[in-house]
Amino acid sequence: MITITLPDGSSREYNAGVTGAEIAASISGGLAREAVGIHVNGQPYDLSRPIESDASIRIVTFNDDDGKSIFWHSSAHLMAEAIEALYPGTKFGIGPPIENGFYYDMDIAGGHMLSVDDLDAVEKKMNELAKQDNRFERIPISWEEAVAYFREKGDEYKLELLEDFKDREITFYHQGNFTDLCRGTHVPSTGRIKAIKLLSVSSAYWRGDVKRKQLQRVYGVTFPKKSMLDEYLVMLEEAKKRDHRKLGRELELFMFTPEIGQGLPVWLPKGAVLRETLVDLLRSEQRRRGYDPVVTPHIGNLDLYRTSGHYPYYAESQFTPIKLEEDEEYLLKPMNCPHHCQIYASKPRSYRDLPVRLAEFGTVYRYEKSGQLNGLTRVRGLTQDDAHLFVRPDQVHEELHGVLDLVQFVLSVVHFHNFTVRLSFRDPENSSKYVGDDALWENAERALQEVAEAHGLNYTIGIGEAAFYGPKIDFMVRDAIGREWQMGTVQLDYNLPNRFNLEYTGADGQKHRPVMIHRAPFGSLERFIGVLIEHFAGNFPFWLTPVQAVVLPLSEHYVEYARSVHARLRAEGFRVDLDERNEKIGYKIREAELQKIPYMLIVGEKEQAAGAAAVRVHGEGDKGQKTMEEIIATFAELSDLEKVAEAGRADAAAAKAEAQKKAEMSDAE
Numbered sequence: 001m002i003t004i005t006l007p008d009g010s011s012r013e014y015n016a017g018v019t020g021a022e023i024a025a026s027i028s029g030g031l032a033r034e035a036v037g038i039h040v041n042g043q044p045y046d047l048s049r050p051i052e053s054d055a056s057i058r059i060v061t062f063n064d065d066d067g068k069s070i071f072w073h074s075s076a077h078l079m080a081e082a083i084e085a086l087y088p089g090t091k092f093g094i095g096p097p098i099e100n101g102f103y104y105d106m107d108i109a110g111g112h113m114l115s116v117d118d119l120d121a122v123e124k125k126m127n128e129l130a131k132q133d134n135r136f137e138r139i140p141i142s143w144e145e146a147v148a149y150f151r152e153k154g155d156e157y158k159l160e161l162l163e164d165f166k167d168r169e170i171t172f173y174h175q176g177n178f179t180d181l182c183r184g185t186h187v188p189s190t191g192r193i194k195a196i197k198l199l200s201v202s203s204a205y206w207r208g209d210v211k212r213k214q215l216q217r218v219y220g221v222t223f224p225k226k227s228m229l230d231e232y233l234v235m236l237e238e239a240k241k242r243d244h245r246k247l248g249r250e251l252e253l254f255m256f257t258p259e260i261g262q263g264l265p266v267w268l269p270k271g272a273v274l275r276e277t278l279v280d281l282l283r284s285e286q287r288r289r290g291y292d293p294v295v296t297p298h299i300g301n302l303d304l305y306r307t308s309g310h311y312p313y314y315a316e317s318q319f320t321p322i323k324l325e326e327d328e329e330y331l332l333k334p335m336n337c338p339h340h341c342q343i344y345a346s347k348p349r350s351y352r353d354l355p356v357r358l359a360e361f362g363t364v365y366r367y368e369k370s371g372q373l374n375g376l377t378r379v380r381g382l383t384q385d386d387a388h389l390f391v392r393p394d395q396v397h398e399e400l401h402g403v404l405d406l407v408q409f410v411l412s413v414v415h416f417h418n419f420t421v422r423l424s425f426r427d428p429e430n431s432s433k434y435v436g437d438d439a440l441w442e443n444a445e446r447a448l449q450e451v452a453e454a455h456g457l458n459y460t461i462g463i464g465e466a467a468f469y470g471p472k473i474d475f476m477v478r479d480a481i482g483r484e485w486q487m488g489t490v491q492l493d494y495n496l497p498n499r500f501n502l503e504y505t506g507a508d509g510q511k512h513r514p515v516m517i518h519r520a521p522f523g524s525l526e527r528f529i530g531v532l533i534e535h536f537a538g539n540f541p542f543w544l545t546p547v548q549a550v551v552l553p554l555s556e557h558y559v560e561y562a563r564s565v566h567a568r569l570r571a572e573g574f575r576v577d578l579d580e581r582n583e584k585i586g587y588k589i590r591e592a593e594l595q596k597i598p599y600m601l602i603v604g605e606k607e608q609a610a611g612a613a614a615v616r617v618h619g620e621g622d623k624g625q626k627t628m629e630e631i632i633a634t635f636a637e638l639s640d641l642e643k644v645a646e647a648g649r650a651d652a653a654a655a656k657a658e659a660q661k662k663a664e665m666s667d668a669e
Helices: 020-027 029-034 065-086 116-131 143-153 156-163 226-242 244-250 269-288 302-308 337-344 393-413 438-454 525-536 556-571 585-594 605-610 628-639 641-668
Strands: 002-005 011-014 035-040 043-045 055-061 101-107 137-141 170-175 178-181 195-205 214-223 299-301 329-332 356-365 381-391 419-425 459-463 472-478 484-493 515-520 549-553 576-578 599-603 612-617 621-627
Touching: 011 020, 020 029, 020 035, 020 055, 029 035, 029 055, 035 065, 055 065, 065 101, 065 116, 065 170, 065 178, 065 214, 116 195, 116 214, 137 143, 143 156, 143 170, 143 178, 156 178, 195 226, 214 226, 226 244, 226 525, 244 525, 269 356, 269 381, 269 393, 269 525, 269 641, 299 302, 302 329, 302 337, 337 356, 337 381, 337 515, 381 393, 381 525, 393 438, 393 472, 393 484, 393 515, 393 641, 419 438, 438 472, 438 484, 484 525, 549 556, 549 585, 556 576, 556 599, 556 605, 556 628, 585 599, 599 605, 599 628, 605 612, 605 621, 612 628, 621 628
Parallel strands: 002 055, 419 459, 549 576, 549 599
Antiparallel strands: 002 011, 035 043, 035 055, 101 214, 137 170, 170 178, 195 214, 299 329, 356 381, 381 515, 419 472, 472 484, 484 515, 599 612, 612 621
């Protein structure tokens, strides 16, 4: 007999060799029907794989992120089987799950280029194969046998992948008439895949190398229920309307141009206003909370990043080092933290000086492959709202709570009230990805978990998602149409202070090592604003919108009065435009509506005589005539950043109190 420990801490006895499917069935029939995989001691297993010794397990369903990953990975295999059936001789690259669905890169037999009609045929074939309910079978195999199989099949892409796998366990997965090189995990059988939609086909260079062959990449999404697919397709249509790349052009917020470079956004005047308003809000809040601003260079000596570990740990995502004649090498700054460590080390520190909180809106650079760039949400130059707190070990919990309060404040002020939290821990089976000893990692992970629980956060644990220097808390936010985005992050780091030999003098007169907390409530301004555009569909709150009002004269006779209204509102500090064009008022109103300007102030004879304006509100229509004093008072109320901040603090505090109350009730139960 073996002991199986469940996520709630309870345990059950089973015969050795019990499978995840059998465990799920012993708990409930509903769980058995919904289970798609199982984690055994943190490692993903197929439900059919025997468990031979005592273990802690977690059964995952499609409702879990890792359950979706399993489901969509299996769907990629199903799609590959369908394409191989329709186009025998096709060769396959990689077919991973992604955030919303899956893709597979393929070299279609005969050089055939897939069309939309072809995708319909593939989708039909997938449905046919899914109904056969073929079992996904895991087959351990030697490296030599795997090479022989794909050599006989003539698939050079799999043979190339196998060259990287000589020192690891090799497994095939087989279903129906299809066999693939794969680590897993997969759903029990193809019959679990009930609703299928292939979305698009594009091209992708093999292994992201522009010098290699272009393969065809087919994207798709699947669900265990047709109703879920229907909901998703409705969401996709809404997402198209909200696409930040489309709205960014229409609202003149930002641009990209190949003359400057791929993935390097240029902020246009309106976008710069939006960006700077967010920066001003956080800067002010950071001052209240005891942060000191700093500014560091855009490049740094390569040895700095060797010391920190960013080079080589993040070498693949960095631009090539810049080599100078004097044998100096520099790197475009990939992270701000090594620079902040140098600031901390620039003078002696006492225990009385800590915590030291250094904050910077620092631009960093990452080499993202061109195929991975996506508007503002995946760029090569990004500005992080970065801060690093250097604290004593006894201050860790208190400072973490303060940082979490700040992140929740930021999310509250922009109406991101629906979020969960992921604690990203290291993978103990892959220690080469991380620096530092086990004891420091255990301390850091324990501290994050204790603080998350005390804060009342609804969290899951992601094994293998930690930064190379420490575990982190990632905030997963749902936007207005239900999509999930990873936004703010908090990281606890016992390792960089060691690598940089950071010290402070304790009350005992001895030298001690500080602990670092890395935090970025926005994450990056680019990604945050990209998500924000889609969340609000471009209809920003008054305090944040780039143009808060536009003055529209009814005819040329009232232009001078319109100019005086415009000048007065600008003098009060409001962001107001004036439309003097010789166009009909209906046309101007439609233009302002399309630009999503919150207020339209229409002036004619009556308004001029009364020192007033006729007010229209975007999306709501006519609000009647208002005096200039009334308009100014309304605008002042809506644009007061301190009141916005007060409301954000109140909302964040209320959300925290409610979460803690729920956590206490759960513990009591």
